[in-house]
Amino acid sequence: MAAGAEETGPARVSETDRIKAFSDGVFAIVITLLVLELRVPEYHKGGLLEGLRHEGASYLAFAVSFAYIGVIWLNHHALLRLIRGTALALNWINLAILFGAVIIPFPTAVLASAFTHGDAADQRAAVALYALAAALMSAPWLAFFAYLHRHPALRAAEVDPDHVRAQRARPLTGLVLYGLSGLLGWFVNPVLGLILIIVMIAYHAVTSEGLRAGPLGRLWGRRRG
């Protein structure tokens, strides 16, 4: 199990495996912790149903954030398929990606609270916070692709440099458009901002296996084992 001095072999595989296992653990926990924000409402005898109905925004926020973390997990999944080894800097970039995922329950709870108990100003603040978190979360993905581009030795054998370069478009889009969602939610209308956030999550869902870059489409094709 110890790292061998040689560059190849089972030890190397084990090393990326441990990053995968740790990351998957974090994603699994954070997607599950979301449920802790669904609280039994305060109610008087006979008022439970009414109380539950009042919490509608919490359920929506829960569902959106569940899908969002699912999307991040699938994207991360595809991300780690690009590498065959790791390095200290890459470990830290990965921790920054996980940081972005781990905080999601917090803006989710703020969002649910603002749409349940707050007024329009609170909703604007909550949508802007969610969008800000999502935008900042895109930055370490950019760093990951940039690092991988500069260190070809870490790239998995089958991965085309052009493919790695092409992927930068997605976190850049995320950075810009999540930022825009926040501005939209803050200056125009919180519900519009929220809708753009949901559209962006759907965009990342659809492209989770990577943007096609010509000849590489084959590799990212439908069936994988």
Add this chain to the structure above:
Amino acid sequence: MAAGAEETGPARVSETDRIKAFSDGVFAIVITLLVLELRVPEYHKGGLLEGLRHEGASYLAFAVSFAYIGVIWLNHHALLRLIRGTALALNWINLAILFGAVIIPFPTAVLASAFTHGDAADQRAAVALYALAAALMSAPWLAFFAYLHRHPALRAAEVDPDHVRAQRARPLTGLVLYGLSGLLGWFVNPVLGLILIIVMIAYHAVTSEGLRAGPLGRLWGRRRG
């Protein structure tokens, strides 16, 4: 570790492994998070025992939901043995299955609260909510079997198409009978509805390794390693 261009080999196995690991992580977390609903009751000096006794419904709700998630885990276990590869759509169906498992602590807490602090109307609402969650949870299982039926290339080599078809009966039964439990709990008697829910959980426990489909019984026989 990177996905190979070829359809077989270790990369494929690793891919389904990562879904298994992620799913197992989610199940392990959600079955453990249930304990957070067991709270030390409010009590005055000398009143702890009395306070604990008053929380009886919480303990029952905890035990039922623990068994329920255990059942889902065993079923999911058997489910993933049917596939030899995955695809983006299957990943999303799997996430929908996990969504169903992840929310369980919430209707559990509502149920415990209604039977501890609520009246008959609250109990009806809580049983209906639990049943509704359980019924909806059956839908992605149906989708999984349907998808696998239409994409035979993803089926594990030893798995008989008839076996996959036969399994659809279980989530269908779940959808119908959990729905019925909710109606029973809402319109007739919450305790009756709850009993039917428990019967359904026991049904899924007993059939967790799949309904026998003739020649396939051998494969699903008792001993497995």
Add this chain to the structure above:
Amino acid sequence: MAAGAEETGPARVSETDRIKAFSDGVFAIVITLLVLELRVPEYHKGGLLEGLRHEGASYLAFAVSFAYIGVIWLNHHALLRLIRGTALALNWINLAILFGAVIIPFPTAVLASAFTHGDAADQRAAVALYALAAALMSAPWLAFFAYLHRHPALRAAEVDPDHVRAQRARPLTGLVLYGLSGLLGWFVNPVLGLILIIVMIAYHAVTSEGLRAGPLGRLWGRRRG
């Protein structure tokens, strides 16, 4: 990855692996969730240190339960080394073992609360509850050894039947002596009961790798990889 029809090979190993992974996940989560019971005390400006000191019982309860779950994990570790395959009944016995581990944060929180805010009656109730939970937790371990004894095909190749039989002594001791701790704590003195509980945890720590059964000592010897 699908289960093969044959009795040996990688599929078998993968099957017990998934139980190990799920169990380890549960242990890892429950040992970590304990920290959630350590709450920042209520305090007025300048009173934080005093507030923290007042929570001494919580820290002790946390440390004891952390060690307890660590002990259970090590014991479980050794337990799963005894098997080479699994079966539906064994899966359920394992879930019952996990159930015992998962509830620990609850009696821990009750114990901490009773020794911080309660009187002698509350402490008696809390110690009795902790001991009851620990005693009941021993039952599925007995069932595990009994099942394995009756189904030799599931035993790992190197494991001596006498060794399996010898292990039954430990959960039996647990059942009896944890029960006794509860009676001692309830009828005589809660602190005495608590001390006996701690002694029992230490006993299980020391014997976690299994009681020596003559010729098998070699197998359970010190170094293992």
Add this chain to the structure above:
Amino acid sequence: MAAGAEETGPARVSETDRIKAFSDGVFAIVITLLVLELRVPEYHKGGLLEGLRHEGASYLAFAVSFAYIGVIWLNHHALLRLIRGTALALNWINLAILFGAVIIPFPTAVLASAFTHGDAADQRAAVALYALAAALMSAPWLAFFAYLHRHPALRAAEVDPDHVRAQRARPLTGLVLYGLSGLLGWFVNPVLGLILIIVMIAYHAVTSEGLRAGPLGRLWGRRRG
């Protein structure tokens, strides 16, 4: 999967694998649980943004502790690469290391609370508590290196005894300087103490792959798979 009587082979590897998996699970959970300390602030309609701003200390405490646990994980990562097998004593030393990681959310919450709601005395107490936890946490690392030094059979084949000896310097530095941070925070200024804590975390981040010990630098070089 059962432990073989022989000293080498897959069983050995599986044994250290299970410790890795358990430890990674604990790290993944505790780094994610930190988010539970980020609570939606109490606010009146229209006051959400103001309320969020008031919680600035919580965000900082969250970020510092996230980085801290990330650092511990990377260090632990490198630690387990040093061994090829385990032993009961080593398992307990590892549990003590995990204990140190698991408690971090508690001093983090105390720190956040003191800098949000407390006065200078509370801040001194909170910084001293955080530093004390960090200092004590270094002790089992020392024990790990000492144990490994005395039991060369557990060392991974490629690991130089001098390397193991050289590593003791890090937890010793931690023990002394985290202790000093606490004294500084308590007797001089809480912010100064906090800054020294952050410097120490950065030190452990930079040296996470082990201090170079001459000829071994090659082994710990940049690229690893």
